[in-house]
Amino acid sequence: MAGVQALDDTASGAAATAPPRKWELIPAGHGNTGTAFWLMAPAIAVYGIFTLFPIAVTFWLSFTDSAGFNTPASFVGVENYRKAVQDPIVWQALWQTIIWLIYHVVLAGGLGLGLALAIARLKRSQVFFRTAFFLPHLVSLAVVGVIWANIYDPFFGLLNTGLTEIGLGNWTQGWLSDPALVLFSVNVASSWQGFGLYMLLFIAGLQDIDPALYDAAEVDGANSWQKLIHVTLPGLREVMTFVMSLAMINGLKGFATVFVMTNGGPFYQSELITTYIYRLAFQAQDHGLAAVLCILLSLFAITITIVFNRWRARMAR
Amino acid sequence: MNIITRAAAAAAFLAAGADVRAETLRMWGPEQITEPLIAELWNGIKADFEVKNPGVTVEFIPPTGTISNGAVQAALQSDVGPDVVLTNSGIGRITVVKNAKQIIPLTAYYDERAWKDKIYPWLFEELKGQYAGEIYEVPDGLDALGIWYHKDMFAENGWTIPATWKDFVTLMKAIQEKSIQPLAVGPRTPGSAGHLFGNLLQSASGTINVGKALRGELAWDDPALVVGAVRLRELVDAGFIKKEMAGLDLDGASRLWFNKRAAMFVAGPWFTANARKAGYDLNNAGYLPMPSDMAGEAKPTGGVGWSWLIPSNSKQPELALKWIDFMLSDEVMKKRAQHAASTMIYPRELKDIQPSTRVLKEIFAVAANGVGYNPSVYLPADVTDTYFQVIQGLVSGQISGEDGMKQIQGKMVAVR
Numbered sequence: 001m002a003g004v005q006a007l008d009d010t011a012s013g014a015a016a017t018a019p020p021r022k023w024e025l026i027p028a029g030h031g032n033t034g035t036a037f038w039l040m041a042p043a044i045a046v047y048g049i050f051t052l053f054p055i056a057v058t059f060w061l062s063f064t065d066s067a068g069f070n071t072p073a074s075f076v077g078v079e080n081y082r083k084a085v086q087d088p089i090v091w092q093a094l095w096q097t098i099i100w101l102i103y104h105v106v107l108a109g110g111l112g113l114g115l116a117l118a119i120a121r122l123k124r125s126q127v128f129f130r131t132a133f134f135l136p137h138l139v140s141l142a143v144v145g146v147i148w149a150n151i152y153d154p155f156f157g158l159l160n161t162g163l164t165e166i167g168l169g170n171w172t173q174g175w176l177s178d179p180a181l182v183l184f185s186v187n188v189a190s191s192w193q194g195f196g197l198y199m200l201l202f203i204a205g206l207q208d209i210d211p212a213l214y215d216a217a218e219v220d221g222a223n224s225w226q227k228l229i230h231v232t233l234p235g236l237r238e239v240m241t242f243v244m245s246l247a248m249i250n251g252l253k254g255f256a257t258v259f260v261m262t263n264g265g266p267f268y269q270s271e272l273i274t275t276y277i278y279r280l281a282f283q284a285q286d287h288g289l290a291a292v293l294c295i296l297l298s299l300f301a302i303t304i305t306i307v308f309n310r311w312r313a314r315m316a317r
Numbered sequence: 318m319n320i321i322t323r324a325a326a327a328a329a330f331l332a333a334g335a336d337v338r339a340e341t342l343r344m345w346g347p348e349q350i351t352e353p354l355i356a357e358l359w360n361g362i363k364a365d366f367e368v369k370n371p372g373v374t375v376e377f378i379p380p381t382g383t384i385s386n387g388a389v390q391a392a393l394q395s396d397v398g399p400d401v402v403l404t405n406s407g408i409g410r411i412t413v414v415k416n417a418k419q420i421i422p423l424t425a426y427y428d429e430r431a432w433k434d435k436i437y438p439w440l441f442e443e444l445k446g447q448y449a450g451e452i453y454e455v456p457d458g459l460d461a462l463g464i465w466y467h468k469d470m471f472a473e474n475g476w477t478i479p480a481t482w483k484d485f486v487t488l489m490k491a492i493q494e495k496s497i498q499p500l501a502v503g504p505r506t507p508g509s510a511g512h513l514f515g516n517l518l519q520s521a522s523g524t525i526n527v528g529k530a531l532r533g534e535l536a537w538d539d540p541a542l543v544v545g546a547v548r549l550r551e552l553v554d555a556g557f558i559k560k561e562m563a564g565l566d567l568d569g570a571s572r573l574w575f576n577k578r579a580a581m582f583v584a585g586p587w588f589t590a591n592a593r594k595a596g597y598d599l600n601n602a603g604y605l606p607m608p609s610d611m612a613g614e615a616k617p618t619g620g621v622g623w624s625w626l627i628p629s630n631s632k633q634p635e636l637a638l639k640w641i642d643f644m645l646s647d648e649v650m651k652k653r654a655q656h657a658a659s660t661m662i663y664p665r666e667l668k669d670i671q672p673s674t675r676v677l678k679e680i681f682a683v684a685a686n687g688v689g690y691n692p693s694v695y696l697p698a699d700v701t702d703t704y705f706q707v708i709q710g711l712v713s714g715q716i717s718g719e720d721g722m723k724q725i726q727g728k729m730v731a732v733r
Contacts, residue, residue: 068417069394153569154561155578176505176564177713263505266563267710282387284699285417 061291068285080288090293093264093271094300100187100272101251101304108191109247112198113240117232120206130203137196145260148189152176152261176262179269186270190257194250198243205239206232241312248308252301273297341374342636345392346403349590350379354658362652366643373636384410385507385701393419393628401637405508406454406624407694408447409701415453416698420626424452426638435645436664440621453626455641458661460585460622461684462512462691465676467577468603470497476580478605482520482548485608489557492580499557501579502712503570507701510708511693513583515618516607518545519689523614531695533733537726538719546718549711563713571595583607585619586680587660602676606683617684618691622661703728 062080066073084090119129136144151158152175160172175185213231222230233240255274258264264271264279273293281290349355363375378398382388383405390413392398402420404410414420427433433441436456444452471477474495479485489499504510518527521544529535530542537543552558562570574582575595584591592599609615625644627637643649654663657673662684672678696704707721716724 068390068419071416071418149566149569152564154559154564155569155573156576174559174561174564174713177561179713179715182564262564263507265505265706265709266713267706267715269713269715278387279702282390283385283413284702285390285413286699 058291058294061287062295064288066287066291068287073288076288080292083289084292084296087289089268089271089276090273090296092268093273093276094296096183096269096271097252097254097273097297097300099183100254101248103184103187104191104194104251104254105244105247107187108194108250109198109243111191111195112243113202113236115195116199116202116206117228120203130200133199134196136193139193141190141193141256142260144189144193145257148186148192148257149176149261152185177266179266182262182266182270186257186261187254189261190254193257194247198247201239201243201246202236205236209235237315241315245305245308248304249301252297252304273300340372340633340636341376342401342633342640343376343378343399344401344403344640345378345389345399346380347377348380349594350377352590352594352658354593354656355590358653358656358658362644362649365649366640369643370636370639375640380404384413390414390417390419393630396630398628398630400628400631400633401640402626402628403457403623404626405694406456406621406626407691409694409696409698411447411454411624411626413698414626415448419629420453421629421631421634422451422453423455423627424450426641427452430638430642432641432645437666440664444621454621454624455626455645456621456664457623457625457644459664459684459688460587460619460691460694461617461662461680461688462516462583462585462619463604463606463617463680463683464516465574465582465584465588466580466603466605468601470577470580471603479608482608482610486555486557489552489555493555493557497577498559498573498579499581500552501565501570501573501582502558502562503565503567504563504705504709504712505565505569506567507705508693509567509570510705510712511691512585512618514545514549514704514708514711515689515691515693516583517549518542518692519614519616519618520607520609520611521545521548523609523611524616524687524689527690527692531690531692533729537729538722543719543722546707546711546722548718549708550714550716550718550721553712553714558712560712560714563709585617585622586662586677587622589674589677590658590660599674599676604676604679604683613687614689616687616689617680618689619662619684620688620691620694621664622694697729697732699732700725700728 061073063075063077064073065076065079115129115133119126119133122129139147150156152160154160154172154174154177157175159175163169163171173181176182209232213235214227217227217231253274254272255278258270258272258275259278262270264275273296277290277293277297280286280293347355347359350359359377363377366375367373378392380388381392384390385405389402389404393402393414411420423432427441432455440456440459444454444456474491476488476491479488492499500513502509502513504513515527522542526535526541530537530539535542549558553560565573570579570582571584571588571591572595573579575592575597582588589599589602592602606615606617625641627634627641631637650663650665651667651670653659654667654670655673659673659677662681672681692704693701704725707716707724710716711718711721
């Protein structure tokens with residue numbers, strides 16, 4: 001027993017004198033890297049199968065003339081990249097994706113913030129409004145597309161009919177046919193579905209602001225606008241950056257509403273990179289070119305993330 | 318011990334029997350199976366087939382789309398998809414799944430199973446000419462796209478069927494003066510855009526020129542062919558087709574017509590199903606080909622509208638062949654042609670058959686004089702998207718007829 005005790009002492013002593021190195025997941029004496037590996041293996045396998053493998057396949061596909069999984073694909077070098085660069089629709093879709101993203105951040109993010117500010121101070125009715133405004137977020141984007149396509153119907157739609165009924169017939173528009181309006185109109189539908197989540201995040205952020213700051217501002221004679229600018233918005237900075245990242249990611253994923261409401265038209269005016277990828281891959285069966293656009297979209301997302309993170313870091317300083 | 322052995326043998330026998338019986342043919346289609354009339358027709362066909370093939374169950378997979386929107390391809394790629402497919406076809410669409418090797422060639426069966434004798438000879442020749450003699454589809458129905466109009470509206474206003482393009486324009490002016498939309502179109506649904514545009518090309522340029530353009534023998538931006546596109550833009554500029562319609566799909570445009578806010582709409586015999594669903598009185602529907610100034614060119618447009626395909630990964634290829642045999646039989650074809658749910662022209666002449674509605678009779682009569690091309694189903698698959706977008710561009714007033722046809726020609730050249 002004494003021998004065993006002595007060994008234990010030695011082991012604990014060693015642990016005490018040699019703290020675990022940073023890269024060690026489990027401190028020495030409490031396990032080993034083998035155990036750690038097996039514990040992480042399922043997660044690594046899932047990540048590998050569902051993320052790394054598809055990325056590798058996409059990269060490989062971009063150098064082939066693949067027309068689908070049932071066909072042998074030949075290596076075509078950078079031909080698909082050349083085609084992508086020379087395709088004017090790719091550039092139009094990319095530009096429209098940027099506009100789409102900006103619309104989404106402004107519309108969904110802005111509406112989320114506005115409504116959060118409007119209902120955060122409510123006591124009894126806040127739960128009702130919170131639930132009501134969050135409800136659209138539970139509706140599938142495809143269904144949202146169908147609903148809004150009907151709202152926008154130029155002849156029978158709620159919007160144009162409503163405007164006409166209240167004497168604003170001159171304001172009626174071809175919401176989905178006017179090239180200058182179509183992207184905005186579809187984005188309104190998409191943002192309507194998305195703002196509820198951002199609103200909840202902003203409400204959580206507002207609740208974290210110390211009420212004493214408002215009391216102090218009042219004592220200093222600040223009006224509502226000044227309190228908003230100097231207390232509320234700075235207090236929401238962290239939530240705002242989070243919401244912006246989330247909104248940008250969701251913006252880049254824009255697909256369903258465009259696909260359902262306009263299918264990229266009229267005459268490509270609402271084509272996004274995502275809808276064009278779908279069209280190429282699953283309608284034209286040009287998986288090679290579609291894979292190139294997937295890579296382009298990923299690079300675009302990475303660039304935006306880097307730029308945004310740098311901006312956020314600078315703001316935080 | 319003896320009892321156990323016998324029980325095991327009986328269980329094995331039953332299991333083997335169950336295996337034989339467990340034959341299921343999964344069929345992609347038919348469209349609109351949720352409609353009671355269509356369900357009644359198809360459930361009857363299914364029951365008849367199952368009686369003739371004991372132990373076989375036919376399972377319908379209600380389609381989520383067509384080849385045009387990628388739904389068929391996605392189903393086939395899943396590897397748990399259908400054993401036989403009924404979908405919107407035509408060379409443009411079939412090429413997509415054929416190139417992806419998602420369907421098998423059926424050429425040999427045209428002789429082996431005498432399918433060749435069960436479709437019009439001209440149709441067989443046309444199919445044979447598509448892929449150097451190889452055939453990948455079996456036609457189920459043909460389309461004949463023309464102008465649908467309201468008989469009562471025309472009678473009340475004293476409007477007559479126009480004989481020439483000029484008369485047609487005059488008619489549209491008269492309709493417009495009554496604050497009614499002369500023509501409805503829903504180009505958000507690519508097919509719907511193509512229906513109207515194909516009619517206009519046929520009317521302005523004739524079957525021979527459109528055929529040449531589809532085969533690449535005549536440029537799409539040739540003045541002989543540009544006329545149709547220019548006319549579409551002129552109709553838009555005159556307000557006969559509202560620019561706002563670029564935001565409408567087939568359902569939206571149909572709604573305008575069913576509610577009599579539009580006087581005319583280009584559609585095929587399948588529109589009877591939409592009309593029935595909308596509660597429209599089919600006795601009031603009239604049908605006419607798009608008027609043309611070229612002698613004999615006032616024809617509906619169309620081609621193969623629906624076809625049977627057998628996927629490369631079909632689990633029941635033999636059963637699929639039997640099913641196609643059954644569908645081509647006189648028994649089934651006549652049953653379908655006379656049923657109220659019938660919405661198409663069948664791929665061979667069916668004698669002593671009375672179409673279920675008056676408008677179908679009119680369509681069949683007009684189509685008997687010949688059908689022109691609907692480019693939507695004949696264009697190479699890589700060009701169709703440009704083609705549909707150009708039509709949207711014309712309807713929304715974004716491009717001129719000349720520019721639009723240049724874009725189609727550019728794509729044709731790039732693809733070829």
